[in-house]
Amino acid sequence: MADKVTRRKFVLTGTAGLAAAAAAPTFAQAPTVIMKKSVKPVVIASANGNKFKNGGQVTGIEKAFSMMTQGSDVLDALIAGVNIVELDPEETSVGYGGLPNADGIVQLDSCCMHGPRKRAGGVAAIEGVRTPSLVAQKVMDETDHHLIVGKGAQEFARAMGFKIEDDLNTDRSRKAWIEWKRRTDPLHYLDPIKRQAAIRRVEFEMMEEGWVDPNHFYGTINCDGINAKGEICGVTTTSGLAWKIPGRVGDSPILGAGLYVDGEVGAAGSTGRGEANLYNLTSFLIVENMRRGMHPKDAGMDAMKRIKANTVEKRLQRADSNPNFNINFYILNAQGQHAGLAMYAENDVSYAVCTENGAQTIPCEPLLAGKSTE
Numbered sequence: 001m002a003d004k005v006t007r008r009k010f011v012l013t014g015t016a017g018l019a020a021a022a023a024a025p026t027f028a029q030a031p032t033v034i035m036k037k038s039v040k041p042v043v044i045a046s047a048n049g050n051k052f053k054n055g056g057q058v059t060g061i062e063k064a065f066s067m068m069t070q071g072s073d074v075l076d077a078l079i080a081g082v083n084i085v086e087l088d089p090e091e092t093s094v095g096y097g098g099l100p101n102a103d104g105i106v107q108l109d110s111c112c113m114h115g116p117r118k119r120a121g122g123v124a125a126i127e128g129v130r131t132p133s134l135v136a137q138k139v140m141d142e143t144d145h146h147l148i149v150g151k152g153a154q155e156f157a158r159a160m161g162f163k164i165e166d167d168l169n170t171d172r173s174r175k176a177w178i179e180w181k182r183r184t185d186p187l188h189y190l191d192p193i194k195r196q197a198a199i200r201r202v203e204f205e206m207m208e209e210g211w212v213d214p215n216h217f218y219g220t221i222n223c224d225g226i227n228a229k230g231e232i233c234g235v236t237t238t239s240g241l242a243w244k245i246p247g248r249v250g251d252s253p254i255l256g257a258g259l260y261v262d263g264e265v266g267a268a269g270s271t272g273r274g275e276a277n278l279y280n281l282t283s284f285l286i287v288e289n290m291r292r293g294m295h296p297k298d299a300g301m302d303a304m305k306r307i308k309a310n311t312v313e314k315r316l317q318r319a320d321s322n323p324n325f326n327i328n329f330y331i332l333n334a335q336g337q338h339a340g341l342a343m344y345a346e347n348d349v350s351y352a353v354c355t356e357n358g359a360q361t362i363p364c365e366p367l368l369a370g371k372s373t374e
């Protein structure tokens with residue numbers, strides 16, 4: 001057997017072997033075709049990717065997986081998937097019905113990145129468009145730029161034919177904002193550090209009382225996919241931090257922070273405290289870790305440790321000096337391996353995965369024990 005293998009290898013790879021094969025029909029066989037190793041297609045996302053259906057039959061990752069495996073461009077498929085979540089008024093952290101900023105205005109952030117084309121596009125603090133991911137894709141496809149923000153982003157969307165609405169609040173998001181305003185207005189004259197602490201206390205109260213879903217206070221959808229040809233893309237879209245200062249832009253539309261894709265290596269995206277991703281460019285770091293051969297889980301844990309090490313301000317720490325916020329990574333490599341990670345495994349934090357075997361929601365692996373608020 002060993003001899004047979006050696007001889008076959010010789011015939012297939014050596015010049016002399018090729019000549020011998022031509023002369024000896026007993027070894028003739030179909031020509032060797034060098035192909036990029038095929039990959040089992042997979043779509044991964046934050047857990048909301050396998051929850052919201054906007055009144056339809058399928059979740060975001062099911063839609064993305066089905067389009068992708070029927071031949072759609074990977075990014076088109078992922079964006080069609082997140083559109084379901086953006087348009088669902090029940091999801092209060094993304095698109096239409098996303099919780100508004102401190103002035104009660106819904107401002108949305110998104111970016112997308114196309115691995116094979118090595119192009120990307122983003123919008124930040126855009127108002128009046130329910131599907132910022134589609135506007136981000138237009139920035140990628142129709143301009144030489146990556147990021148368009150604020151009024152300019154809205155005017156760009158209008159010019160591209162998007163419907164511009166006066167207000168993206170739903171009754172639910174407006175009521176939650178009014179309640180937030182009522183509770184925080186008396187605090188405006190406190191010094192900034194006390195005010196920050198007081199606002200955080202109000203936020204936790206509102207989560208505990210059910211005004212805001214704890215999983216969606218920091219909420220967003222990131223969705224990444226790879227098709228059978230090994231083409232990788234990703235998209236992140238969000239209404240950002242609830243009650244943010246108007247004009248605040250988080251990590252979601254910033255390449256390397258809330259999303260990064262390298263077509264040859266993999267994709268990484270994030271939800272959670274955007275400022276931590278911006279300070280550490282963790283999506284880029286994770287992709288670079290995978291480029292050096294790390295498995296998605298190890299690549300992400302390394303980035304999670306970087307955030308922990310760089311969180312030195314007391315106001316951002318628990319009593320034991322660990323971070324007092326959660327942050328999640330969704331990571332996919334060019335072999336189709338994936339991981340979902342969290343700083344803490346609180347609130348059943350999980351991620352969504354869709355393969356040929358169907359969609360499921362899997363617990364994220366935590367770096368630290370306990371909860372962000374201990």
Ligand code: ASP
Nearest residue numbers: 218219240241250272274
């Ligand atoms: N990471 C996003 C941000 O900071 C959204 C979130 O997950 O809260 O804007």
